[in-house]
């Protein structure tokens with residue numbers, strides 16, 4: 001059966017934190033493909049958020065060399081607000097019969113109660129929760145969608161356990177996985193661009209050039 005990873009985010013911009021997570025998840029779990037889904041433009045303009053077209057193009061540049069990676073325009077092309085539940089259903093139509101895994105960093109999974117139709121979301125796909133610097137698996141203890149022993153979460157945090165598979169309350173599978181910590185954040189990158197600092201080594205060269213050429217994240221003067 002084809003196994004697909006769905007990796008949603010603002011990708012503002014995409015960086016080596018995202019890319020390392022995708023590479024390691026795919027290799028460790030033997031997924032056939034990872035589909036990056038950059039979000040569209042929000043109804044209310046957010047000055048920090050680059051235009052959806054730019055964010056989509058940057059992801060495209062970042063993944064073009066990896067034959068196991070793809071980018072979806074589902075969310076970016078949509079005029080109105082996109083929700084993860086709709087994205088998953090659309091991908092299910094495009095890939096009938098595939099097993100869909102929604103990939104989320106610890107922080108993103110903790111935030112799910114604030115998303116659109118969260119209960120439905122956690123019953124629509126299986127989940128992969130990846131580690132991220134500054135966030136602890138122990139923080140998942142209060143998730144309403146997960147019933148898990150805190151000692152297991154602590155073992156993941158202390159690296160006594162590299163991976164743990166269990167069921168969400170919805171009955172869907174969830175895999176928690178430690179990945180190589182990459183101390184890069186999109187917020188940090190945007191700040192560095194604003195201050196005129198180099199962002200080399202934080203993201204692929206093609207993405208860096210794109211940011212420079214299109215003057216993204218620069219304060220407009």
Ligand code: ATP
Pocket residue numbers: 008009010011012016017018021103104105106107108109130131132133182183184185186187188
């Ligand atoms: P920002 O700094 O703008 O908040 P972000 O990287 O947190 O950016 P997204 O682009 O929406 O925001 O993140 C997409 C997904 O990638 C989320 O699930 C997030 O948890 C995960 N992620 C982001 N950075 C890392 C990282 N360094 N390591 C692991 N996962 C990450």
